[in-house]
Amino acid sequence: MSGRYEVKPGMMAFGSCFGNTQADQQVFQIDDNFAHYRQAKLLARGERLSKYYQTSNYSKAVAGALARLIINRLAQEHPQHFQYQKSIDNTVAFHSELTKETIYLDAELQLQQVEGSSVVPAYASTLDALAAQVQEDLTIICRSADGSNWLSAVHLCYPNHWSAQEKIGKDFAAIHAPVAGMEKINRRGDAIAHTMITHKPMVRFAWGLSTDTRLNHHPEPPPGVSVNQWEGRSFDSQHPRLYLRIERQVIWGLPEYEAALFTIRTYFRDCSVVKKDPMLRSKLYAAIQSMTPESLVYKGLVESKASILEWLEKN
Numbered sequence: 309m310s311g312r313y314e315v316k317p318g319m320m321a322f323g324s325c326f327g328n329t330q331a332d333q334q335v336f337q338i339d340d341n342f343a344h345y346r347q348a349k350l351l352a353r354g355e356r357l358s359k360y361y362q363t364s365n366y367s368k369a370v371a372g373a374l375a376r377l378i379i380n381r382l383a384q385e386h387p388q389h390f391q392y393q394k395s396i397d398n399t400v401a402f403h404s405e406l407t408k409e410t411i412y413l414d415a416e417l418q419l420q421q422v423e424g425s426s427v428v429p430a431y432a433s434t435l436d437a438l439a440a441q442v443q444e445d446l447t448i449i450c451r452s453a454d455g456s457n458w459l460s461a462v463h464l465c466y467p468n469h470w471s472a473q474e475k476i477g478k479d480f481a482a483i484h485a486p487v488a489g490m491e492k493i494n495r496r497g498d499a500i501a502h503t504m505i506t507h508k509p510m511v512r513f514a515w516g517l518s519t520d521t522r523l524n525h526h527p528e529p530p531p532g533v534s535v536n537q538w539e540g541r542s543f544d545s546q547h548p549r550l551y552l553r554i555e556r557q558v559i560w561g562l563p564e565y566e567a568a569l570f571t572i573r574t575y576f577r578d579c580s581v582v583k584k585d586p587m588l589r590s591k592l593y594a595a596i597q598s599m600t601p602e603s604l605v606y607k608g609l610v611e612s613k614a615s616i617l618e619w620l621e622k623n
Contacts, residue, residue, distance in 0.1 A: 309591055310591075310595075311590070311591045311594035311595055311598070312594070312595060312598045313595045313596070313598050313599045313600075313603060314489075315487065315488070315489030315490055315493065315603075316493070317493060317500065317512065318512045318513065319503070319510040319511070319512050319559065320510060320511055320512065321508065321509075321510060321511075322335075322508070322509035322510055322511045322558060322559075322560070323509075323511075324511065333385075334381075334385045334386075335381045335385065335444075335509075335558050335560060335571060336378075336381060336382055336385060336386070336442045336443070336444055336571070337443065337444075337556070337573055338386055338389060338406070338442075338443060339443070341443070342406055342443060345443040345466075345523065346406075346407065346440070346443075348465060348466065348522075348523045348524055349439070349440055349465040349466075350427060350440070351524070352465035352524055352526075353427070353429065353436075353440070353465065354428060354429070355530050355531075357429055357432060357436075358473065359471075359472070359473060359526065359528070360463065360464055360465045360467075360472055360526070361432065361435075361436055361439075361462070361463045361464075361472065362461070362462050362472045362473055362476035363433075363435075363460065363461040363462075363476070364458060364459065364460055364461075364476045364477035365450070365458065365460060365477070366448065366450070366460045366461045367450075368416055368418070369565060370448065370450060370460065370562075370565050370567045371417070371418070371433070371434060371435065371461075372416050372417040372418075373562050373564075373565045373567065374435065374448055374461075374562070374567070374569055375413065375417040375434045375435070375438060376417060377560065377562065377569060378438050378442075378446075378569075379392050379400070379402050379417075379438070382441070382442070388405070389404060389405045389406050390402070390403070390404055390405070390441070391403050391405075397415060398415035399412070399413060399414055399415055399420075400412070400413040400417060401413075402438075404441045406441065407424075407425075407440070407441055408424045409422055409423065409424045409425045409437075409441070410422065410423040410424055411431075411434070411437045411438070413434060417434055418433075418434060419431060419432075419433055419434045419436075419437055422437060427440065435448075435461055435463060436463065439463035439465075443573060444558075444571040444572060444573045445462075445463060445464045445465060445466050445467075445571070445572040445573075445574075446461070446462070446463045446569065446570075446571055446572075447459060447461070447462045447463075447464070447569075447570045447571075447572070448460045448461040448462070448567060448568070448569055448570070449480070449501060449504060449505070449567065449568050449570060450565075450566060450567045451501060451502075451505055451566040451567070452566070455498060455502075456479060456498075457479050457480055457497075457498065457501035458477050458478065458479055459475055459476055459477060459478055459479075459483060460567065461476075462475065462476055464572075465523070465524060466523040466524055466525075466572070466574050467524065467525060467526045467527075468516065468525050468553065468555070468574070469525050469526075469527055469539075469608070470527065471526060471527050471528070474527075479497060479498075479501070480494070480497035480498070480500055480501045481494040481495075481497035481498075484497070486606070487606060488600065488602035488603040488605065488606035488607075489600065489602065489603055501568075504559050504561055504568040504570070505561045505562070505563055505566060505567060505568045506561055506563045507561055508561075509558065509559065509560045509561070510558070510559045511556065511557065511558050511559070512557050512559070513554060513555065513556055513557070514554070514555045514557065515552055515553065515554045515555070516552075516553050516607050517541075517550060517551070517552065517553065517579075517596075517607065517609060517616070518540045518541070518550075518551045518553040518576070519540050519541060519542055519543050519544075519549050519550060519551070520540040520549065520551070521551055521576045522540055523574055525538070525539070525540055539608065541608035541609070541612070542611075542612070543612035543615055543616050543619075545615045545618065545619055548580070548619050550578075550579040550580070550616060550619070551576045551577060551578055551579060552576065552577040552579060552582065552592075553574065553575075553576055554574070554575045554576070554577065555572050555573065555574055555575075556572075556573040556575065557570060557571065557572050557573075558570070558571045558573075579592070579620075583620055589620055592620065593617060593620045593621070596609070596613060596616060596617060596620075597617065599613075
């Protein structure tokens with residue numbers, strides 16, 4: 309909205325009003341596209357689970373705390389879709405009306421079994437099972453006693469040109485090293501990880517451009533699909549398709565466990581609709597024009613920048 313492409317933390321208090329009524333108060337946003345998002349996750353998992361789900365030094369205590377947070381938020385935010393029962397021995401049965409699956413967990417919230425599921429491969433863990441019930445990707449950052457941080461778990465079925473396998477176990481600065489314009493922020497990587505873990509919950513947004521609305525843009529295409537077809541970054545001015553790919557990211561710290569949950573919810577806005585609004589069109593035009601050469605490379609827009617700007621100018 310500033311008319312500039314900027315890379316900055318941009319963290320706001322979770323629950324801030326963005327005009328989306330109740331949805332702004334939710335960590336997990338459920339909408340009419342649930343079945344489509346779920347199918348994309350199941351396809352990704354079915355291709356090769358380790359390509360999309362990784363853990364590194366992910367302790368039982370942190371895993372249990374994260375499971376408790378996710379289950380509590382889902383039952384609180386969407387009681388019509390999610391219910392759970394805790395037994396006298398502290399075991400938990402968590403049920404989703406959306407998937408008709410019931411997930412049984414032991415007293416430490418470790419996965420025991422899942423009823424009503426025909427998912428292949430079978431769920432590997434509590435995090436894997438819970439991630440398949442929501443429209444967000446999930447990442448968990450942890451910190452050790454010496455202050456160093458690392459990506460401890462990642463369930464990333466809607467990657468935007470990055471890979472779970474490549475990032476797992478790395479610290480904040482190493483994860484974001486390839487991002488153009490992140491140099492200043494990365495120098496404060498440890499301080500940002502500290503903020504994520506110790507501060508009250510926050511929300512931030514990120515955006516880029518895509519020429520399709522496919523959720524999964526893993527750097528490595530599935531078998532039998534060409535890289536060009538897979539990338540979603542080739543703008544055709546004769547048949548223009550262009551979308552704002554927007555990520556809503558929620559950061560929820562668990563300071564007592566030296567960990568934080570970071571959720572990524574992907575949305576698309578059709579730029580042919582955006583350009584009908586003169587103000588939005590001019591802001592988008594200016595923001596693309598303001599991108600540095602490095603940002604254009606990172607966003608995959610070097611070849612298409614001129615034709616996109618030309619298309620935005622046309623009525």
